[in-house]
Structure formats: structure tokens, C-alpha cells
Amino acid sequence: MATEEKKQEILEKLKNAVIQYDEDASKEAAEEALKEGLEANDAIFNGLVSGMEEVGRLFEAQEYFVPELLMCADALYVGLDILKPHVSQLDLGVKGSVVIGTVEGDVHDIGKNIVKMMFDVAGFEVYDLGKDVPLDKFIEEQIKTDSDLVCLSAMMTTTMVGMKKVIDDLKAKNPDIKIMIGGAPVSQDIAEKWGADGYSADANNALKDAINMISSLKKMKDEAEQNKA
Amino acid sequence: MTEQTMTSRDRVLKLFAKEDIDRPPCFSGMGNVTAEGLKKFGYKFAAVHSDAKMMADSAASSYKLFGFECAVVPFDLCVEAEALGCDINVYSHLEDILYPTIKTKLVNTEDEMDISIPSDLASRGRIPMMKEVIGLLKDDVGSEVAIGAHVLGPFTLAGQVMELNTLLKLSFKKPDKIGKLLDMLADALIVIAKEYEDAGADYITVREMGATSDVLSPRVFKNLILPYLKKIFAALSKNSVIHICGKTNDIAGFMVESGADAISVDQKNDVVETRKKIGNDALLFGNYDPYNVLVSGTTDQVRETMKGCMDSGVNAVWPGCDIWPTVPPENFHAMMDEVKKYRR
Incomplete structure (x- = not known):
């Protein structure tokens, strides 16, 4: 299991890979996340999605436009495709x-x-x-x-x-x-x-709407985990 | 001259010439056929795109029925891409009003970008038909209203002939490659627009909505798109308009710089701000919402909106996009009446 410091470092890499639309970096960071034993859910939400959240902010501030958004999405998918098979199913009570x-x-x-x-x-x-x-x-x-x-x-x-x-x-x-x-x-x-x-x-x-939606799902997930613990 | 002695055609042409006119004209450079107009002739919308007489009849009907101060063709945005070799879908299987779309793209990936303009471009697709339509309109209503025709801008045309995701990403990653494509498409558009001018169109509207600031940064617009718009407007010999919808406040100055005689913006543009930016000499057309006001608004909302456009300083009352055909007749009449009675 990775140290907290190492974990934060990998999450930051995933986040930046999305923001900087760097597909190679996204692949590398996702692989590293798995190797270091990060939970795939954690890597997706606190890495990739948190990067996409920042992309949304950059778009709103008119620093990013649609081409950048598309490239960021590509980078996100590269990481997601690697991480997704490792997501442990969790019943959120939402039929998705x-x-x-x-x-x-x-x-x-x-x-x-x-x-x-x-x-x-x-x-x-x-x-x-x-x-x-x-x-x-x-x-x-x-x-x-x-x-x-x-x-x-x-x-x-x-x-x-x-x-x-x-x-x-x-x-x-x-x-x-x-x-x-x-x-x-x-x-x-x-x-x-x-x-x-x-x-x-x-x-x-x-x-933004979709991020809000999955953020509330994530909150439910965290609560479910807390209840479990 | 009074309303009675100045024809709509005079008013529009004098506006372009920056001569005195009695009031702003109420016209458009984009499609404005109405369901009422189609009904008058018993035409199906899907059929009018490929028949010269039907298209000419429909195009003249908004003037004949409502006094709209122009006749504009075509109604769809696929003429240029079709002439370049794309297949189009006119949705003839449907009774509903749907505009034709491109079925197959010429370019899907980066390595397919090596395309060229057919040497017989002017005689391909519906371009000969468009010339015939413009001729028919000149004979029918050409002494009463100005005849307009529109072409796409090079970037928007690139979006028709090329997979949009690829185009947008390459605009960022490989602007040189996209620039080369836009240069070629600009040449094609010049050929087509000149055909329309020769056929008798009084003004050409270049629709470059793909380069709106909702999609592309003003910086990319200036560096990648503007040079080819300039090339087009430098080659046109009659009146010209550049139209971009969506967010345009940050690029309004570049639109003027393109060399078009007038700029056209939609309801998302703050025209008071734009006027400050571009000065009083530049022609600014706009900027009512052709669906949420003209189709689904009340007659009072229509009147207020038209008055608002004129109060904020547009030189012509002009829609933000094609007029959606199901506009209620009373709304169309209210719009014309409000503009006609307006005095600054």
C-alpha cells in the first residue's frame, strides 16, 4: 500500500494529466496508481474527475475552449479505461x-x-x-x-x-x-x-451538471463506506 | 423618401452604401422560408431544396406574405459540402421540418486531409441550380427586394467535410495543417460566392458560426480563421456580411477587420458593447432570437424585442439564425409593423 504522500502524488499526476490533456501521462499515472495499490474509485474520482472539474473552471474562465475540452476528455478516457476494470462494485442505491x-x-x-x-x-x-x-x-x-x-x-x-x-x-x-x-x-x-x-x-x-451529479454519488459512496467502517 | 417611395430593395442597398435611409430595414442573409409560405404552394419542406422553381417560390414568399425585405437562398447549409463530394440527407421520409445534413464526411482522420477542390466545382451538386434560383428570384421580386445568398465560412465548411472532433483538436494541435485546409476551402467558397454574385445576388452572407467563441478562443479565431475570411471578402465584389452566432463580443472587432461590409450577431451578443467597440461607421445587423422570440414569443414580446434591437443601435433588424418556419403569421406581421413605425 502506498504512503499517503505517494497516494497524493499519484492523484495529482492523474489530475494534471487531464488538465494538461496529456494522454501519455494519464496512462502512466493510472498504471502507477494500480501498481501502488490505490483504490481505482479513488483514482478516478479524486484524480481524473477532479482534473475535469478544474477543466470546467478553465472553460468557464474562457482559458479553455472546446478543442481543449475534447483533448482533456481523451486524456481522461485513457486513464479511465485502465482503472475501470479494477473498480470494486459498490451498491449506491442508484440504478445507473x-x-x-x-x-x-x-x-x-x-x-x-x-x-x-x-x-x-x-x-x-x-x-x-x-x-x-x-x-x-x-x-x-x-x-x-x-x-x-x-x-x-x-x-x-x-x-x-x-x-x-x-x-x-x-x-x-x-x-x-x-x-x-x-x-x-x-x-x-x-x-x-x-x-x-x-x-x-x-x-x-x-x-458541470454531470460533475455535480457524480459528486453527489461520490458523497453517497463515501458515506456508505463510513457506515461500513 | 417616404415608406411609399422607397422600395425594400432601395433601403437595403442604400444601407450597404451607407446612404441615408428612412428606417432600418427588416431583412436577413439567412434562410427565412415559413410554413405559411410552403402551405401557399403546397410544398413539402424536404422537396424545396432540390427544385429550382420550388425553392424560388418559397424564398420569395416571406416578402409576398409578410413584407420581409429580402429573398434569400439556399435554405440549408450543405450546398458547398455537397459540391465538394459529401452525400446529404434531406429527410424526405419525414413530414416534420428538418434541415438537410451531411451523411458522409470526406475527411475522418488526420491522414485523410489530402483533399482537393474539383476543377468543375461551379457545375457540381446544386450550384447550377442555385444560380437558376437566383435568376428566378431576380425576375420575380428582384425589382422590389434585394436578393441574398449565403455560403459557409471556411472553418464551418471544414466542419461539414471533416469529422468535427478531429477538426477541433487539430485546430489546436496542428494549426498549420488546418490552415492549409482552410485556405483551400476559402478558394472553393470564393468560386461559389462569385457564381452567386454573377447570377445576380445583391449581397452574400458568409456564415462562420463554427468559429464562435463558444467553441474557439478569440486568439485561435484571429490567428487561424480571420486570414481566410479576409481572403474571401477581398475577393467578393458585391455587398457582404459576416455572420457568427453565439458568443461574439470578443471577436466583433475581428469580424469588422475581416473586410465584410456588415457584421451579423445573434441574441447572445451585447450590441451596445459591440457598437462601442466597432464605432458608428461599421454596419451591425442583429440580433433577435428567431425561435424563442419570433416563434414562441407573444406579439408584444416580438414588438419589444424589435424595438430593443433598434434602440441598441443595430443598422438592420435581422435574426440570429435562420427563421424557424413555424413562425406564427401574427408574430411576423408584428415584427414588420414594429420596424416600419420606428423612428429614431
Whole structure:
């Protein structure tokens, strides 16, 4: 088992690898984390995710833009792919399965992929339908997978209106379903009018929302561990 | 001249020429076909993109039905990429209004970037048809309204022909390589825009929304995008507009520097700030929200918004994007009425 000092050093390396979009450093640090016996969950949340949190701040401060965000995400995935097989399952009492996609007529998927990444990090089962997805497909997939969360993305005003139909259909079939909508033209007003449970206007907001979501999962996890101890 | 004697065409052309006009015109450089206009002819939206007469009829209908002060084509953003060899999807299987998208990209990875402009570009895809449409519009409404056409900006076109993730990352990692691509695409856009000018378009709008500050830093915009926008505007001979949506306050100065006759921004831009930055001489078009105000707002909200645009100093009342076709007729009429009765 690594000393506390060594552990902090590795977490810092993971964090910086994400912030500095350094895929090689991310690989190296993730491997080191496993070698030194760090808990994979710990390395993901306190290393990779905490790096992504800082990326979100840099994006908000307009020091980082979408290209940097994409490169940071690549670095995160390199570390995540190494660490994930070693995550010990922990029952959080949350059924983590989500259907996600960009609606038909829209071929933009950057925001959607950022949100997907955070679900991956949180250990959700992610059913990614991709982009330009026919509206009925969301409903089919939700029923097939019995997911309790559906995320719809639209980058353009011209395709956003299709989301309302999916929300209506999903809610009619399953009133308990939670629906998040995202994309540049989406607003609080539209989310409320159309009956969506949450919304994100851009990749950064999506990132922040997703981080908030997994932070609360992490808190639950920590509490569960404390209770265990 | 009074409202009765000055045609919409005069008003728009005089605006570009920076001559005195009675009021700001209410027009656009982007798509503005409405569901009402399509209904008038019984046209399906998916069908109008590939038929010259149908496109011309639809494009003239916002003027004929509501007095909108222009006729603009095309309605979709795929003409250039299609001419360069991409396949497009017009969603003809759907009754809903969906805009065509690119089905297949020319470039997916970095090592596929070695593409070239076809020597017969001007006769490929729908470009000959676009010229025919512009001719039909000139005959139909050309003495009453200005005819506009739009092309993409080089970076936005790169996003159509190339996998977007790859483009964005390489813009950062290998700007020289992307610069070479943008230079080539700028040449292609010049060929296309000149065809439109020759066919009779009175003004060309270059839509470079992919380079908005929501996506790219102002620094990258200045270093990587601006040189090729300058190249395009230097080559155009008629009136020109540069349009970028989203966050644009930090790049508004660069937009003016591009050499376009006017800059167009959307509702996210603080136009009072922009005016301070670019001075009174530069033409600034904008900046109402074409969906959340024009389509889903009340007539009072529409009027307030148009008045707000004019009070904050735009030279033309102009939407932040394409006008979404399902705009209620009463909202369109309210917009036109508010602009027509406005006096500074």
C-alpha cells in the first residue's frame, strides 16, 4: 500500500494529466496508481474527475475552449479505461442506466459525448444511440433497456423542437422517467414548458451538471463506506 | 423618401452604401422560408431544396406574405459540402421540418486531409441550380427586394467535410495543417460566392458560426480563421456580411477587420458593447432570437424585442439564425409593423 504522500502524488499526476490533456501521462499515472495499490474509485474520482472539474473552471474562465475540452476528455478516457476494470462494485442505491443521443436532423455530438463521459465515469450503463437518431428510437431503447434516465441533445434550434415529441411520448409511457435535454438553443424556459427534468445549454454546463451529479454519488459512496467502517 | 417611395430593395442597398435611409430595414442573409409560405404552394419542406422553381417560390414568399425585405437562398447549409463530394440527407421520409445534413464526411482522420477542390466545382451538386434560383428570384421580386445568398465560412465548411472532433483538436494541435485546409476551402467558397454574385445576388452572407467563441478562443479565431475570411471578402465584389452566432463580443472587432461590409450577431451578443467597440461607421445587423422570440414569443414580446434591437443601435433588424418556419403569421406581421413605425 502506498504512503499517503505517494497516494497524493499519484492523484495529482492523474489530475494534471487531464488538465494538461496529456494522454501519455494519464496512462502512466493510472498504471502507477494500480501498481501502488490505490483504490481505482479513488483514482478516478479524486484524480481524473477532479482534473475535469478544474477543466470546467478553465472553460468557464474562457482559458479553455472546446478543442481543449475534447483533448482533456481523451486524456481522461485513457486513464479511465485502465482503472475501470479494477473498480470494486459498490451498491449506491442508484440504478445507473441511461439512454443518450442527439436527435434526428442534428449531427453534432460533442456536448452529448461530454455528458456521456461523465456517466461512464460514474459507472452508469450507457446506451449511446449516437447522432441523427430517429425520435422513436429513443423510446424503443428506453423500453428495451428499462433505463430510468434519457438524455436528448440538439445543437441547433432547427432540431430542438423534435425533443418535445420524445419527452411527451416517454412521459406518457412512463411518468417516472427522468429526462435531461441539452444543447445551445435549450433554455430553462423550454425545459419547463416541455416537461424535461433538467437541461444544459452547453458542453460546459453539461459538464458541470454531470460533475455535480457524480459528486453527489461520490458523497453517497463515501458515506456508505463510513457506515461500513 | 417616404415608406411609399422607397422600395425594400432601395433601403437595403442604400444601407450597404451607407446612404441615408428612412428606417432600418427588416431583412436577413439567412434562410427565412415559413410554413405559411410552403402551405401557399403546397410544398413539402424536404422537396424545396432540390427544385429550382420550388425553392424560388418559397424564398420569395416571406416578402409576398409578410413584407420581409429580402429573398434569400439556399435554405440549408450543405450546398458547398455537397459540391465538394459529401452525400446529404434531406429527410424526405419525414413530414416534420428538418434541415438537410451531411451523411458522409470526406475527411475522418488526420491522414485523410489530402483533399482537393474539383476543377468543375461551379457545375457540381446544386450550384447550377442555385444560380437558376437566383435568376428566378431576380425576375420575380428582384425589382422590389434585394436578393441574398449565403455560403459557409471556411472553418464551418471544414466542419461539414471533416469529422468535427478531429477538426477541433487539430485546430489546436496542428494549426498549420488546418490552415492549409482552410485556405483551400476559402478558394472553393470564393468560386461559389462569385457564381452567386454573377447570377445576380445583391449581397452574400458568409456564415462562420463554427468559429464562435463558444467553441474557439478569440486568439485561435484571429490567428487561424480571420486570414481566410479576409481572403474571401477581398475577393467578393458585391455587398457582404459576416455572420457568427453565439458568443461574439470578443471577436466583433475581428469580424469588422475581416473586410465584410456588415457584421451579423445573434441574441447572445451585447450590441451596445459591440457598437462601442466597432464605432458608428461599421454596419451591425442583429440580433433577435428567431425561435424563442419570433416563434414562441407573444406579439408584444416580438414588438419589444424589435424595438430593443433598434434602440441598441443595430443598422438592420435581422435574426440570429435562420427563421424557424413555424413562425406564427401574427408574430411576423408584428415584427414588420414594429420596424416600419420606428423612428429614431
